[in-house]
Every structure is written in C-alpha cells, then in structure tokens.
Amino acid sequence: MQTELFFQYLVAGLTYGTIYAVVGVGFNIIYxxxxxxxxxxxxxxxxxGMTAVTLAAFVPLPVAIAAAVLLTMLVGALVELTFIxxxxxxxxxxxxxxxxxxxxxxxxxxxxxxxESVRALPYFTGDEVTSLSLWGVHVSPQVLWSLAACxxxxxxxxxxxxxxxxxxxMRACASNRDAAALCGVPVRNLVTLSFALxxxxxxxxxxxxxxxxxxxxxxxxGLAIKGFTVAILGGLGNSTAAVAAGFLVGVLxxxxxxxxxxxxxxxxxxxxxxxxxxxxxxxxxxxxxxxRLEARG
Amino acid sequence: xxxxxSSRYARVALFVAVVVAVQLATRAAGKxxxxxxxxxxxxxxxxAAGLSLxxxxxxxxxxxxxxxxxxxxxxxxALTTLDLxxxxxxxxxxxxxxxxVLAARPDPYGGELLAVHPWAACAAALxxxxxxxxxxxxxxxxxxxxxxxxxxxxxxxxxxxxxxGTSALGAADGIGGVPPFPVAGGLAVGGGRAARVANYYVxxxxxxxxxxLLVNLVESRVGRALRAIHGAEDxxxxxxxDVARYKLATFVLSAVLAAVGGVFLTHYNAxxxxxxxxxxxxxxxxxxxxxxxxxxxxxxxxTSAVLTFLSLRGYFGTLDxxxxxxxxxxxxxxxxxxxxxxxxxxxxxxALGRLRRTEASP
Numbered sequence: 062m063q064t065e066l067f068f069q070y071l072v073a074g075l076t077y078g079t080i081y082a083v084v085g086v087g088f089n090i091i092y093x094x095x096x097x098x099x100x101x102x103x104x105x106x107x108x109x110g111m112t113a114v115t116l117a118a119f120v121p122l123p124v125a126i127a128a129a130v131l132l133t134m135l136v137g138a139l140v141e142l143t144f145i146x147x148x149x150x151x152x153x154x155x156x157x158x159x160x161x162x163x164x165x166x167x168x169x170x171x172x173x174x175x176x177e178s179v180r181a182l183p184y185f186t187g188d189e190v191t192s193l194s195l196w197g198v199h200v201s202p203q204v205l206w207s208l209a210a211c212x213x214x215x216x217x218x219x220x221x222x223x224x225x226x227x228x229x230x231m232r233a234c235a236s237n238r239d240a241a242a243l244c245g246v247p248v249r250n251l252v253t254l255s256f257a258l259x260x261x262x263x264x265x266x267x268x269x270x271x272x273x274x275x276x277x278x279x280x281x282x283g284l285a286i287k288g289f290t291v292a293i294l295g296g297l298g299n300s301t302a303a304v305a306a307g308f309l310v311g312v313l314x315x316x317x318x319x320x321x322x323x324x325x326x327x328x329x330x331x332x333x334x335x336x337x338x339x340x341x342x343x344x345x346x347x348x349x350x351x352x353r354l355e356a357r358g
Numbered sequence: 359x360x361x362x363x364s365s366r367y368a369r370v371a372l373f374v375a376v377v378v379a380v381q382l383a384t385r386a387a388g389k390x391x392x393x394x395x396x397x398x399x400x401x402x403x404x405x406a407a408g409l410s411l412x413x414x415x416x417x418x419x420x421x422x423x424x425x426x427x428x429x430x431x432x433x434x435x436a437l438t439t440l441d442l443x444x445x446x447x448x449x450x451x452x453x454x455x456x457x458x459v460l461a462a463r464p465d466p467y468g469g470e471l472l473a474v475h476p477w478a479a480c481a482a483a484l485x486x487x488x489x490x491x492x493x494x495x496x497x498x499x500x501x502x503x504x505x506x507x508x509x510x511x512x513x514x515x516x517x518x519x520x521x522x523g524t525s526a527l528g529a530a531d532g533i534g535g536v537p538p539f540p541v542a543g544g545l546a547v548g549g550g551r552a553a554r555v556a557n558y559y560v561x562x563x564x565x566x567x568x569x570x571l572l573v574n575l576v577e578s579r580v581g582r583a584l585r586a587i588h589g590a591e592d593x594x595x596x597x598x599x600d601v602a603r604y605k606l607a608t609f610v611l612s613a614v615l616a617a618v619g620g621v622f623l624t625h626y627n628a629x630x631x632x633x634x635x636x637x638x639x640x641x642x643x644x645x646x647x648x649x650x651x652x653x654x655x656x657x658x659x660x661t662s663a664v665l666t667f668l669s670l671r672g673y674f675g676t677l678d679x680x681x682x683x684x685x686x687x688x689x690x691x692x693x694x695x696x697x698x699x700x701x702x703x704x705x706x707x708x709a710l711g712r713l714r715r716t717e718a719s720p
Contacts, residue, residue, distance in 0.1 A: 098504040144687065152694075153503040154419055158648055159690045161421075161641055165683025172676075282637055286515060289508050324523025331512040331519075338509050339497040 068198040070315045076273055078311025079207040080106065081330075083214055083266035084288025085295065085303035087259035090218075093235035093298050094255040097156050101140065101164035102263060103285030104171075109133045109264020110276035111171060114180045122183065130264045136167075137260025141253045164281060171278040179277045182268060189272075203272050210269040214262050215304055231255065235298075283327060290334040366573045369656065370566060377562040381555065392671070393558045397626060399666035400561035404619035406646045406662040407568055407655060408612030413644070414653030415576055416608040417588035418499060419507050422514030423616050423643050426487050428635030430617030431624035432521055433483035434476065435533035438625075441465075443472035463537060476539040480621050487617030488610060495609040499602065514640050522632040532631030539625035547625045557626065564622065565659065568615060572655055575611075584608060588653075638679055645686040651695055 084102055091099045113129035120128070144159055151159075184191065185206050192199040222228040233241040234251050242248045267276060291310055295302030310330050317329040384392045409423050442460060445451045451472075454460045459478045465471040474482070498509045521527050528534070538548025545556050575581055583604050586594035595601045624630040633639070646665055650658030665685075668674065674681045 098508075144691065148691070154413075154417075155690050155694050157419065157504065157507045158644065159687055162645075162683045162685075162687035162690065165638075165641065165679055166687065169677065169680035169683060286508070286512065290512075293505075293508075322523055324529075325519055328516045328519040328523075331515045334512045335497075335509055335516075338501055338505055338512075 065198065066319075070319060071312060072198065072200055072204055074312030074315030075308055076204050076207055076270060076311070077314060078308035079211040080266050080270045080274065080284065080307075081287045081291045081310050082211055082304040082307025083262055084284050085291030085307050086215065086218065086300045087263045088288055088292040089298055089300045089303055090255050090259040090262075092292070094231060094252050095145070097145070097160070098289065099256070099259070100157065100160040100285055101167060101281070102259065102288055103281030103283065104164045104167040105133055105137060105260040105263035105281075106267035106284050107171060107276055107278065107281045108136060108167065108260075109267035110182070110271040111175050111180065111278070112264070113268045114182055114271070114276070115175070117182055122185065126182075126265070126268045129268060130261050133264035134257040134261040138253050138257040140260075141256035145256075146249060146253065164285070168278055168281055175278055177278065179275050180271070181275045182271045184272045185269075201273065203269075207266075207269045207273070210265060211304070214265065215300065218258075218262070218300065227251075227254075286334070287330050290330050290337075293334065294337055366577060370570055370573065373569065373656075373659070374566055377559075377566070381558055390554065392667075393554050395667050395670040396663075397554075397558045397561045398623060398670055399663055400558075400565050401619040401623035401626065402643075402666045403565050403659055403662040404568055405616040405643050406650070406658050407565070407572060408615030409643050410647045410650065410653075410655050410658035411572055411576070411584075412608050412612040413647050414651070414655075414658075415581060415584040415588060416605055417591075418605055418609065419644070420510045420609070420612070421507055421637070421640050421644065422510040422512075422517070423612070424635050424637075424639035425514045425517035426491065426613040426616035427620035427623075427639070428517060428521060428630070428632075429487050429490060430483045430620030431630040431634060432527055432533065432620075433486050433617075434479040434621045435536045435624045435630050436527060437474040437479035437482060438476055438537055439533060439535050440473050441471045443470055446472065466535070473537075476537060476625060480539070483621050484614055484617055487614050491610040491613030492606070495606045495613075499605045499609060511637065511640070514635065514637055518632065518635045518637065521635055528631075530632060532629060532633075533624075534629040536624055536628045536630070538628075539622065547622055549626065549628055561622065561626075564618070568618075569655065569659065576655065580604065580607075585653075638682075641686070642682050645682045645689075648694075649685055649689050 084106060087102050087105065088098060091097055091102075109129050112132050113125050116125035116128050119125075140163055144163055145156075148155075148159075184201070184203050186202045189201070192201055193205070194200075220228075222232055230241070230246045231251050231254070233244070233246055234248050238248055287310060291307045292303050294306035294310065295304075310333060313333065314326055314329050318326055321329070380396065381393065384390050384396075405423055405427050409420060412418050412420055442451050443462070446455070451460065455462075455472065459475060460472055461475040462470050462472050494513055498506065498513070501509050521532075522530060538546035538550075540546045541560060545553065545560070547557060547560055576584070583594065583599045586597065586599055587601055587604060591601055620630070620634070646662045647658050649665070650656075650661035665682075669678055669681075672678075
C-alpha cells in the first residue's frame, strides 16, 4: 500500500474512532453510576446531530450546537426520570429490554420529525474540499475539529470527576452506591445527571463529526454496537482505555475496507466484539478478576 | 409440573379448536384473505415459541434470533433456486439428480431449471442452523447479562451484513422465485389462493406440533432443570444440573425452530429479503415473548399470533416499529411477567406506592 493511501485510511479511521470513543465513554459514565448498559446511547448521538442541523438553519452554528447539546441532555435526563428512576433495582434482563425499547421509540420519533433523509452540518471551517497538508498528508480541518472535541471531552470529564465535589460524589456512587447514599450523596439525582452527561457528550460528538460522516434517524443502533465494542475492549468502566480502544476500532475498520467489500465493514467491528467477549471479557486493559466479580453480580 | 399430563394435551386440543374456529370465522365473515397473514404469522410464531423457551425457561436473552430465521430461509431459498442444469455432465450433479436430491422444474422462460429439491434443501437448512447455533452457542452462552445481549446482537448484525452484502444471496433484493414446498399429495406450501385454507392448516399444524414438543419438554425433567437454572444458576449447578449443556441444548432447539419458520415462510412467500435478519426483527421476537410473559408458552403464542397478524395487515401503519418499542417498554415497566399475568389493580397500587416512595426519599 502506498504511504499516502495508508495515511488517508488512518485519518478516516481516526475520525470514526472519535465518535466510537465518545459513545464508549458515554456507556461507561452510565455504567459506572448505575451498572446499566444504556442501549439507547447511540440515539443520543443521532439526536445531537439532527437537532443541530435543524437549528443551524435559524441561528449561528455554535449556538445551534450548544442548544442541541443542551436539548439532548434534557432528553437523556427525561429518559432516566421516566423509565429508570422509579424501578429500584431491576434485573439486568429487564433493564436491557427497557433501554432497547426506549432506543426504538427515540428512533421512530426522529423518523416522524425528520423523515428518512440523510443530513449533515456545514463544515466548521472551510468546506468539503478544504484540506490542510500535514507532513504531506491531506487532512480536512473537520478531522482536527473532531479530534480536538474528543480530547476536550475526555479532558473535561477527567477534570470533572477528579477535581469537583460533584464529580467526587459520582465516583463514590460508582464504587459503592449504598455507602455513598449513607454518606448523604444524592444517589438518585446523580444517576439522572449521569444520563444527562452521557447524552450531552454523545450529542456533541454527533455534531462535530456530522459534516464528515452524515447523520440520519437510524444511525444510532450501529453506533451503540460499536460504542459497546469500544467500552468492552477498554474494559467496562475505564474511560481512558475506551478512548484508545475507540481509535483502534475506527482504524481497524478503515483498513478493513481495503481488504474486504465495504458492505462487510460493520461486521468487522462486531467480529472484534465477539472475539473479545469470547477470549477476554475483561477487555484489553481491564483486570480479569474485576470482570469475574462483575459477572456474578 | 404440578399439572396432570392430560391437562397439557387438553390445552393443545383447545389450541387446535381455536385454530379451526378462526378459519371458520374468516369464512363466515367473508374475509378469507386474512388467512394469508394468519399463515405467515404462524411461521413467525415458531420463532417466538422457541425464544420463549430460551428466555422464559432457561433465562437467557437472545437479540439475534432473526438471524436463525434468515439462515433457514436463505439456505432453502439459495439451494432451491441455484440452477445446475448446465452442469448435468458432472458426475456429482448426475448422481444427486439420480437420488432425487436435485429436481428439475420448468423456469418462467420456458426452459428447465435443475435445483435442489425443497425437502433436501430444508434438511440442509436445518443442519446449517443447528451447526451455526452450536458453534455460536458454546462461547456465547458462557456470557451473562449485558455481555450475552450484546454478543447475540452482534451475531445478528454479522448475519445481516453478510446477507445484505453478498451478491450471491441477492444483496438488498434478497432471493426470489423460490418454488413451493411439496408436503404430501398435491398439497404444497406456497402462495396461490386455491391452497390458502390448506396452507393455513399446514402452518398452524406445524405450530401445534412444536407446542406439543415444547410443553412436553418444559413439563419434563429437562424443564425442571431449566427452571432451576433460571431461578438460581449456582444452586442448580450445585444440585448436579449440567447448566452449560442445558443452556446450549435450549439455544440450539430454539434456533432450529426459528430456522423451520424461516424455511417454510420462504417457500410460502416464494422468497426472502435481508430485512428478515435485521436487528428490529430480533427485537420484535423479544417483545412478543415479553408481552406474552416470560415462561408462558401459551401467552407467547397468543401474543405472537395477534401482534404479528396486526402488523402484517398494516394496522400499525408507519408506526409499526414504534408500536413494538412502546409495547416492550410498557410491559417491562409495569408487568415484567407479561400482560396475561397482569393484575391491573395490584399493578396500579404498586406503581402508586413506588411513586410515593420516590417522592418521600431525598
């Protein structure tokens, strides 16, 4: 393979990797506070992108994106308040089925609102033919925007969880829910917050990559599967590892296109998922002991 | 379990009576065209019945059962439409034709088409589904909870992208021109108004047979072992139940039942498309089992017949998927044991109680 082509695949892989990484992190935020895998995670990305496209027709782009993120956070919080909050401690099977049902309802609502057409935000700087030359490789500025957004999301989440009182409470809630509640941590509200947060970062990622990857009402399921692959690959609950895993999956997928028909692209990341689940369910970076303990719970 | 053996056969008899009554009712109402969708929903019901055994009795979720339906349908579809007449000279083809695995039939353009006989194709499809279920089931069933759900969902996605991306399987168009499936005498599973009533009875007769098999299974030693696994896996293992083997056997049985549904519906519709293996289809089967009640075969069959029929007749319009999603959420929120077991007043009281507790807590 020529060097230039190699780097083009790499750049494409990193772009898709951004969104997988952020969806994976979104899974982790909710999983950490609740032990729930939210199958509607991909729908938040779709909602963010679609809302921003609609709003961008009326207001400047940055305002549209900010509003889309806030609206999606609201939807995330509402999902938790309506469907999760009053269930107490439901079984895993019940939670899986409920979040799948919620994802279908969000998707169908999006179909009614936006129809089947594929949409995209305008490029943040320049247009689709603008490219920067980095070490001889042509890169769209939007790719840099995506990478920057991903870094910003992970860095601010890290700062939030490590250095703010609220973040510390959420970590307490993650490590032992009962003990946290006994210490006066408002566990239920933090769960709502975790849904809003993970919806918000999903929406932001959905906006930033939409000029390149496009968005439509039905992109959520695919993103959820890939985001879960990434979360598992990094070890459930480990967000830094999920980001690394996101780029890994994105790049592998991009290179698979050069070997296999494009139609099989989705099958690649799923095959990776199955292989990890069968061989090393604790993830590449996780500890096997933790996974064993969690599997029993 | 606690019921006498005769009552379980009484239920099957009641089921047969309902099937006959529905047919007579459509005739009396002059709506015999309903039988077409009722026949189709019978084949989908086979999938739901198998999944009910897996989810309700063995307690294992599968978000990939549409894939087994599609494996059955696509295998029989591909084999019965693969024209080998140009290769008659080859020894293997000639031998297969002599032992009647291959059968000649006229093609629509006046020529002759030599393809696998539907019975042989059906056998091959079921063996394929069996083998895939076994190969997938061994590693997948070691997983639990979210991991199991995602792994089966992933398996479904792979099958979907393979049938969608493979031109030999018709890619986005699917396979068409599948011949009718000769059952006995002049009767064949296939479209056409003349055989509509007969086909209805073949389809629901097949469901009755499957139910007979399943009710005997769940009332037997195997059924008790499955319920023990569902209740407490570790305890069951400690009592000497071979947990892994029972789970795998249930998974394979439900997969083969799904493939049977796929095989016959493909012959009935004369074709199959990639949509049959989609994730939304798998979720539908889960929704049907959830509504019918986890662990209630009869509830699942009744729900499947009604919901699938309504959906196939297009009563839900463009909200088809949304209806299944909403039904899934509502049932799981308010009555996780299925709506047939819902005691409305008790559920309402419990919901209000929960609400009050939520408000009271900080």
